[in-house]
Amino acid sequence: MKILFVVNPVAGTDKAKKLVPLIKEKMDKTHIIYKITLTSKPKEATDITIKGLEEGFNSIVAVGGDGTINEVAMGIVQKGYGTLGIIPGGTGNDLARSLDIPQDPEEALYSLLSGVTKDIDFGRINGKIFLNVASMGMDAEIVKRNEKIKKIIKSSISYTISMIMTLALYKSKRLTIELDKDSIETDVLLAAVSNGKYYGGGIKICPMASIDDGYFHVVIIKKMSKLKLFTLFPLVFKGEHINITDYVSVYKSKNVNLKFDNELILNIDGEVLTVKDSVSFITHSQKIKVYAK
Numbered sequence: 172m173k174i175l176f177v178v179n180p181v182a183g184t185d186k187a188k189k190l191v192p193l194i195k196e197k198m199d200k201t202h203i204i205y206k207i208t209l210t211s212k213p214k215e216a217t218d219i220t221i222k223g224l225e226e227g228f229n230s231i232v233a234v235g236g237d238g239t240i241n242e243v244a245m246g247i248v249q250k251g252y253g254t255l256g257i258i259p260g261g262t263g264n265d266l267a268r269s270l271d272i273p274q275d276p277e278e279a280l281y282s283l284l285s286g287v288t289k290d291i292d293f294g295r296i297n298g299k300i301f302l303n304v305a306s307m308g309m310d311a312e313i314v315k316r317n318e319k320i321k322k323i324i325k326s327s328i329s330y331t332i333s334m335i336m337t338l339a340l341y342k343s344k345r346l347t348i349e350l351d352k353d354s355i356e357t358d359v360l361l362a363a364v365s366n367g368k369y370y371g372g373g374i375k376i377c378p379m380a381s382i383d384d385g386y387f388h389v390v391i392i393k394k395m396s397k398l399k400l401f402t403l404f405p406l407v408f409k410g411e412h413i414n415i416t417d418y419v420s421v422y423k424s425k426n427v428n429l430k431f432d433n434e435l436i437l438n439i440d441g442e443v444l445t446v447k448d449s450v451s452f453i454t455h456s457q458k459i460k461v462y463a464k
């Protein structure tokens with residue numbers, strides 16, 4: 172094992188940066204060759220990963236949130252080798268949660284050093300990859316709004332505030348959802364293409380999603396009255412919304428194509444992307460090796 176730790180100093184409003192001394196202290200007690208590199212700008216983690224793999228580091232550990240993990244994974248996918256490690260240092264850390272990686276950074280490091288790995292699926296969309304959840308509709312608007320609010324309120328409560336504001340203001344969107352075996356046209360509040368179970372800081376959007384089964388689970392929440400929405404929404408936190416079958420459907424599919432008028436805001440592993448007219452989510456035949464049990 173030769174490990175490169177890629178630390179995003181701004182992840183989790185500097186939570187990841189504060190983990191550097193802990194990583195040094197614990198790693199110095201081992202005989203493992205390691206290096207710690209801090210990113211200096213967005214997207215740089217991909218280039219750092221590629222360079223690290225070329226220098227002979229076989230394990231690249233993302234120290235940050237889901238955005239950092241995604242960028243490191245992109246480097247591993249581009250090179251076609253290397254094992255991904257995760258030390259949760261972000262705000263939400265939902266992929267770690269979906270993978271049962273401890274939220275405590277020290278425990279996550281020990282778990283990683285035990286060397287157990289798992290091959291996980293990932294999806295492709297417009298040249299990007301996603302490991303956890305790609306979603307659209309109300310929740311993508313929540314993430315977009317949260318990007319503004321978290322600059323003012325530097326705490327995970329910003330997400331709750333964004334959520335309440337969006338619940339009150341959001342209008343549904345007409346989508347045609349093409350799956351392997353079905354095509355559905357409906358007004359949706361939210362649709363989530365899930366590889367992992369959790370997003371948004373622990374919301375169990377898709378309890379039946381399995382990160383290594385080769386499929387996406389697609390959760391579709393249909394248009395409903397605001398009153399109904401306020402009663403149904405709390406159920407999402409525990410994954411109980413899927414029992415409200417009048418409004419919520421779940422499909423299993425290898426590929427998903429969405430068609431819509433004008434623009435759609437997507438939330439891909441916590442990052443916002445705006446797309447036009449249509450977008451496809453494709454399961455990739457390649458897998459990513461991750462330190463997880």
Ligand SMILES: Nc1ncnc2c1ncn2[C@@H]1O[C@H](COP(=O)(O)OP(=O)(O)OP(=O)(O)O)[C@@H](O)[C@H]1O
Binds near residue numbers: 239265
């Ligand atoms: N040095 C840097 N300066 C500014 N932004 C950076 C830097 N390094 C990485 N980034 C960007 O920070 C963004 C957020 O990272 P990340 O998702 O890991 O943290 P988070 O948002 O706190 O956690 P989570 O997604 O789990 O809620 C990413 O889009 C990444 O490109």
